[in-house]
Amino acid sequence: TVPPTHHLHSATSAAFEASFEASFEASFDVVVIGAGHAGTEAAVAAARSGASVALITGALEQIGQLSCNPAIGGIAKGTVVREVDALGGIMARATDLASVQFRMLNRGKGPAVWAPRAQCDRGLYRRAVRQLLEAQPNLVTIQGMVARLLFDGTGERVSGVETLEGRRFGARAVVLTTGTFGRGKMHIGTGTQISGGRAGEASSVLLGEQLDALGLTTERFKTGTPPRIDGRSVRTRDLELQHSEIEQFDYSWSHFWSTPRANVVDCARRTRHPAQMPCWLTMLDEAGTSIIATHLAESAMYGGAIASRGPRYCPSVEDKVVKFPDKAQHQLFLEPEGHDTSELYVNGLSTSLPAPVQLTILRSVRGLEDVRMTRAGYAIEYDYYPPTQLSSTLASRAVYGLYFAGQVNGTTGYEEAAGQGVIAGLNAARWVQEREPVILGRETSYIGVLIDDLVTRGVDEPYRLFTSRSEFRLTVRQDNALARLGEIADGLGLLAPDEQAQMGLRLGAVREAYALAERTSMTPAVADPLLLAVGSAPLQHAVRAIELTRRQDVSLQTLFAAAGVGDALPVDAVVGAELEIKYERYFEKERNRAIRLKAQGSVSLHETLNYEAMTTISIEARQKLTRIRPATLAQAGQIPGISPADLQNLLMELRRTL
Ligand code: FAD
Numbered sequence: 001t002v003p004p005t006h007h008l009h010s011a012t013s014a015a016f017e018a019s020f021e022a023s024f025e026a027s028f029d030v031v032v033i034g035a036g037h038a039g040t041e042a043a044v045a046a047a048r049s050g051a052s053v054a055l056i057t058g059a060l061e062q063i064g065q066l067s068c069n070p071a072i073g074g075i076a077k078g079t080v081v082r083e084v085d086a087l088g089g090i091m092a093r094a095t096d097l098a099s100v101q102f103r104m105l106n107r108g109k110g111p112a113v114w115a116p117r118a119q120c121d122r123g124l125y126r127r128a129v130r131q132l133l134e135a136q137p138n139l140v141t142i143q144g145m146v147a148r149l150l151f152d153g154t155g156e157r158v159s160g161v162e163t164l165e166g167r168r169f170g171a172r173a174v175v176l177t178t179g180t181f182g183r184g185k186m187h188i189g190t191g192t193q194i195s196g197g198r199a200g201e202a203s204s205v206l207l208g209e210q211l212d213a214l215g216l217t218t219e220r221f222k223t224g225t226p227p228r229i230d231g232r233s234v235r236t237r238d239l240e241l242q243h244s245e246i247e248q249f250d251y252s253w254s255h256f257w258s259t260p261r262a263n264v265v266d267c268a269r270r271t272r273h274p275a276q277m278p279c280w281l282t283m284l285d286e287a288g289t290s291i292i293a294t295h296l297a298e299s300a301m302y303g304g305a306i307a308s309r310g311p312r313y314c315p316s317v318e319d320k321v322v323k324f325p326d327k328a329q330h331q332l333f334l335e336p337e338g339h340d341t342s343e344l345y346v347n348g349l350s351t352s353l354p355a356p357v358q359l360t361i362l363r364s365v366r367g368l369e370d371v372r373m374t375r376a377g378y379a380i381e382y383d384y385y386p387p388t389q390l391s392s393t394l395a396s397r398a399v400y401g402l403y404f405a406g407q408v409n410g411t412t413g414y415e416e417a418a419g420q421g422v423i424a425g426l427n428a429a430r431w432v433q434e435r436e437p438v439i440l441g442r443e444t445s446y447i448g449v450l451i452d453d454l455v456t457r458g459v460d461e462p463y464r465l466f467t468s469r470s471e472f473r474l475t476v477r478q479d480n481a482l483a484r485l486g487e488i489a490d491g492l493g494l495l496a497p498d499e500q501a502q503m504g505l506r507l508g509a510v511r512e513a514y515a516l517a518e519r520t521s522m523t524p525a526v527a528d529p530l531l532l533a534v535g536s537a538p539l540q541h542a543v544r545a546i547e548l549t550r551r552q553d554v555s556l557q558t559l560f561a562a563a564g565v566g567d568a569l570p571v572d573a574v575v576g577a578e579l580e581i582k583y584e585r586y587f588e589k590e591r592n593r594a595i596r597l598k599a600q601g602s603v604s605l606h607e608t609l610n611y612e613a614m615t616t617i618s619i620e621a622r623q624k625l626t627r628i629r630p631a632t633l634a635q636a637g638q639i640p641g642i643s644p645a646d647l648q649n650l651l652m653e654l655r656r657t658l
Contacts, residue, residue, distance in 0.1 A: 016153050024160060027170030028054045029432045031161050032177060032425065033146045033207075035063040038406025038417035039177035040129055041089045042425030046175070047138035048088050048494045051429035054169055055133065056142045056161065058181070058201060063141065064094065064129025066122055066414065067180065067198050068225045068314075069347060070337060073117040073251070075105060076446055076465040077415035081116070082481035083445045084418045085252045087426075088494035090132040091418045092251035098124035099251075100277040100336060101244040112474055112583060113467060116249060121274055121338035142169070147206040149174060149402070158401035164206075173428040175403040176207075177421060180223065182383030182408060183208045187300030188376055189354030199378065208383050215398055217386050220308040221462050222301070223412060224316045224379040226349040227358050230372040231342035234334065236280055239367040242333075244276035253482045253506050254499050280334040280367065284317065284349065287364040289330070291357065292321045300352035300379050308381050311412040311462040316350045316379070317361075332365065343374050352379035384410040387454035392631045393427035393437040394420060394451065403428045409454055412462035419447040420454075426492065438492060439631065441601055442638075443472045443594030444484055456630055456638045474583060475590045479576050483507055506573070513569050513577035517556055520545040526562050530554070549581045556581065601634035603651065614653040621646040 021027070030046040032039045035057035043055040057063060066072075072095045073081050085092035099118035106113045133141055144163030152159040160170040181197025181204040188194075197203045212218055296302045299318045301310070310316070315323070320330055333347040351358055355376035362368050387409040389397055394409075396402040405424035406417035427437050440448035449470045454463065467473045476484065486503045489495055495503065524539040527548060531538055534553040545563065549556045556578035560566035566574060580587065611617065611625040621642045630636040637647050 020150075020153070020159075021170060023168050024170040025167050026054070027160070028052045029171070030054075030173050030175060030425065030428045031056060031169055031171035032175045033057075033161065034177040034179060034181070034406075035060075035133075035141065036065070036067075036177060036179045036406060036417060037091065037414040038179070038408075038421035038424070039175070040064055040133060041084060041091065041418045041421030042175045042177060042403075042405055042428070043133065043139055044090055044136055045088065045422045045425035045494065046429035047136050049426055049429035049433070050493065051138065051432055053139045053425075053429075054142055054171070055139065056144050056146055056163065056169065058143070058145050058197070058204075060130070060141060060143045062126070062201065063133065064126045065198070066120065066125060068223075068350075070122045070125070070335065070345060071117055071119045072099075072125075072414060073115065074415075075113075075115040076467050076469070077413060078105075078116040078251075079476065079478040079481065080415040080419045080446050080450070080465065081251055082253075082478050083447050083485055084415075084422055085254070086481045086485035087422050087489045088499070089418060089422050090129060091415070093132055093254065094125055094128035095120060095251050096273065097128040099249075099273045100275070100339070101279060102249045102273075102276070103245045104249070112477055112579065114478060116251065116478060118249070118251065119277075119279070119335055121277075121336075121340075123338050123340055124274060142167075145202065145204060148210045149207075149399075156400050158399060171401075172432040173401045173403065175405060175421075175424045175428050176408060177404075177406045177417070177424075178204050178207065179407040179417070180380050180382040182218075184380055184382045187305050187352050187379045187381070189298050189352065189357070190300055190303035190305045191354070193305070196380075197382070198380070199375065203382075211385070216396070217389060218383050219386055219410075220381050221384050221410065221412075222306050222308045222310045222379055222381045223314070223462065224301070224310065224350040224352055225377050226317075226346045226351060227362060227373050227377040228337065228343050228345055228375040229334070229362065229368065230374050231334075231336070231344045233368075233370055233372040234280070234344065235367045235369065239280040239282050239334070242279045242281055244278070253486075254502055274339060277336040277339070279336070280344075282332050282334065282365055282367050284330040284332055284361070284365055286328060288361045289321050289328075291361050291364060292318060292351075292353070295353055295357045296322070298354050298357060306352070306379060306381055309461045310379070311464060313464055314350065314412065316352060317348070318351060318353065334367075349377065351377040353377075382407070384408055384459075386410060386458055388456070388458040388628055390455050391629075392439045392451060392455050392635065393431070394424040394455075395427065395431070397629075401428075401431070410459035410463055411450070411454070412464050416450060416463070416465055419450055423447060423451060426494075440485075440488075441594075441598060441634070442470065443476070443597055444488070445476060445481075446470060449476075452635060452638055456628055456635050457640060472590055472594060475587050475594070477579070479572065479579065483510065483576075506570075509569055509573035510576040510580075513556070513566060513574045514546075514580060516560070516566050516569070517546040517549055517577060517581060518544060520560070520563050520565055522548055522559060522563060527559070530558055530562055546581055549578055550584075597634050600637065600647075601632045603633035603654070605630055605632060605636060605654075614650065616649040616653060617646050618643070621650075625650075 029051035098120040101119040105115040150160035184197040184203035405420035
């Protein structure tokens, strides 16, 4: 057990400081522990903010590893990917370099809720992330498992880290992003338990013990992953094929970003994506579900080996069978792992049953009668730190200079981790630089919603984002992430000059498309065939394109094409302008609500406020405010149990104390 060095040195002495610092191999402004999706974004955001950064991780080859499903994006998550990108992050850029299949989800429901999702070549994704990191100035990557945090002579403030090998690095701030590795325990059936952070990788034990000793509250969650199979043993001819939907979709707005600097791929003229690959669809039917029902007691999750909670929206197949006993079939997607392997990921079959049972289930499925299982599925239990222990900057309240991001905060998903990583890295750097912290409002982004939910409401099951979590989902969309966050990123100094120029062009194109719609007159002769084709009334006289775009099912792109204008404008700029035109009135309402929330948000609540003395507020609200200590009035309003009346009274109490 590592002693809590935090309290070892009660007196600061010059001699101690000198010998302490001499023990460092190198010193950095920010050290990030862990190079998963949170850690890589935290490191990039801190480095882009001008801090010197070391990213220390268990295995350099595993940087950016997609632990479970090799896919980036999905509902709400796809929007986060684009927000991370607008803030100068790397997730979208790496996905563009590794995507082998793309689908725009929710396409049937109207563009305001469209959700991009890209499947990636797992190996290419890792390599792209590593290359992008190595192309980042101010940032170095180091292999090593961090065993403990080091503290300065006062014992109050984090001042470095030490790895298992005894390498010591100085740090003025540390970002902890150790994912599922904190005392990770993997389960296959009730009989097999293996210590590890992910299959084939060691867990992080000593650091967890030190964090306990420092007084942090630690809890446990679980998650699971399906078996993988050898694609050469699948009867693909018996299965439904699903092709990639769009060959050329770019997650990132910064088209040419990686070419000149990272020398990653020649992407100036060609697509950044590797060749697209298909998926196959099949079904787990009654034969499979009855095997699962028979062996349920042998499942780690149902046989009593794991008590902690798992992600509700990525249920294990055991969960599906128990919760929906009447469902005869469950869909399975066989997804490619990459171009360099025939291995397939069996999406929909996450399980912690014994390996032989997993194989029997697989072989009960159409097309998999002779399948070879390359890896068994497993469940994993890991430490997380309830995020109500953090401030909105993702800084720990208990340990000075320590930030938390990703799965360690009780979230699930690569995108949620990445979004937090950006904010934690940014704030760690800015704290070191003695600059104002950055807190994104709920009205600006899903990242703002995510962090606000975490620090004010906490989690009682692994947290994932949904569009329903945002009160601003009409105006906070995947297509306008750059418009929402680009200027903020630029103001924070996160964008390089070529990116600033690129952003100007991108946003300018949307404005130009809007202005063109206002200028372009559509005559009945030109417009009527289009209008009649979508069941819209013909024109009596010429009308501006902007007016016609407001009609249901009329597309601005089609109008421009018919009028012979706007062909130099990028398609996504025209789609962005069309959305702004079509839903203008709804957007207006929502933006007004956002302005009101922002006004509330600007009322800040000082850390030292004595809520107990504010007797006009309900007792429950006083207790919650004392415990959670929201940074603003808007945040206080998000805490469950705090009523509008409490907020009103809080505002009065604040005025009284001023
Ligand atoms: P991770 O991606 O876990 O990265 C952590 C990094 O920290 C690793 O690089 C590791 O080497 C490093 N590290 C750990 N400890 C130390 C240390 N002491 N010193 C140095 N480096 C350290 N998500 C879903 O949304 N749905 C699912 O169904 C799902 N299933 C999953 C199944 C399994 C088996 C696993 C392992 C994960 C699953 N996930 C799932 C979670 C998903 O992988 C995470 O949400 C995501 O990877 C979190 O990113 P992160 O950056 O927080 O952590």
